[in-house]
Amino acid sequence: MMIVFLGPPGAGKGTQAATVSKAKNIPHISSGNLLRESVESGTETGKKAQSYIEKGLLVPDEIVVAIIKDRIVKSDCKGGFVLDGFPRTLAQAKVLDGELKKIGSKIDIVFYFAVSKDSVVLRLSGRLICSSCGANYHVSFVPPQKAGLCDNCGGNLCQRSDDKKETVLERLRVYQEQTEGLIDYYKKNGILKEVSSDKNIDDISKDIFLIIK
Ligand code: AP5
Numbered sequence: 001m002m003i004v005f006l007g008p009p010g011a012g013k014g015t016q017a018a019t020v021s022k023a024k025n026i027p028h029i030s031s032g033n034l035l036r037e038s039v040e041s042g043t044e045t046g047k048k049a050q051s052y053i054e055k056g057l058l059v060p061d062e063i064v065v066a067i068i069k070d071r072i073v074k075s076d077c078k079g080g081f082v083l084d085g086f087p088r089t090l091a092q093a094k095v096l097d098g099e100l101k102k103i104g105s106k107i108d109i110v111f112y113f114a115v116s117k118d119s120v121v122l123r124l125s126g127r128l129i130c131s132s133c134g135a136n137y138h139v140s141f142v143p144p145q146k147a148g149l150c151d152n153c154g155g156n157l158c159q160r161s162d163d164k165k166e167t168v169l170e171r172l173r174v175y176q177e178q179t180e181g182l183i184d185y186y187k188k189n190g191i192l193k194e195v196s197s198d199k200n201i202d203d204i205s206k207d208i209f210l211i212i213k
Contacts, residue, residue, distance in 0.1 A: 013085060019208075031085040109193055111208060137157060
């Protein structure tokens with residue numbers, strides 16, 4: 001099953017994508033994680049992407065598209081995937097449709113995570129990520145068992161550099177300007193399902209699994 005998770009920063013896409021990926025045994029492909037990995041490994045792509053990420057702006061389409069194209073042709077994607085954070089522009093959406101068509105495939109469902117701005121700010125200001133394995137926590141909503149340490153690997157937890165309040169507000173502005181239009185694009189294609197993300201994590205998962213069975 002080919003699934004896309006669409007929604008503003010902090011809507012809970014990554015959290016739910018991890019759960020769906022595990023339950024359905026399909027890869028969780030996060031464009032943000034792939035870009036951050038390139039930044040950390042100091043690749044040319046990472047060097048180009050870094051300043052956009054830190055400012056809360058979208059990384060240019062050609063860079064992100066190249067990363068995603070490479071990823072979705074890997075053998076583990078044959079049975080499907082959860083795309084988290086891609087596409088984010090109409091151009092990206094069209095490339096994705098075209099690439100999937102080439103292999104006789106298509107997106108089955110796009111989940112749109114509807115969430116209030118207050119929840120976004122609250123979630124991102126308290127988010128912690130593991131500097132080793134990338135696992136996601138929240139100081140109040142998903143606290144680690146030992147403060148500052150990852151439950152999975154014992155790595156140090158830190159704040160993402162783009163989770164500072166002013167950058168979060170910029171990411172929300174960019175989302176409204178460049179990504180929100182995709183809701184209509186997928187609605188017209190008849191594959192959009194809206195889930196309310198102003199709920200607790202387990203209730204959102206239940207809503208998603210009712211749809212994907
Ligand atoms: P990316 O990493 O994709 O960030 P994002 O879309 O802004 O999404 P987030 O990771 O902030 O939030 P999320 O919805 O995944 O929420 P999460 O589950 O983590 O992108 C980062 C940057 O990379 C972009 O700004 C851009 O520069 C670049 N980029 C990436 N993709 C790109 C593309 N396609 N094109 C161009 N540029 C691109 O949850 C957030 C927090 O809330 C966590 O702490 C979590 O524990 C907690 N939480 C989750 N759900 C709940 C809940 N229901 N209740 C309470 N807390 C919750």
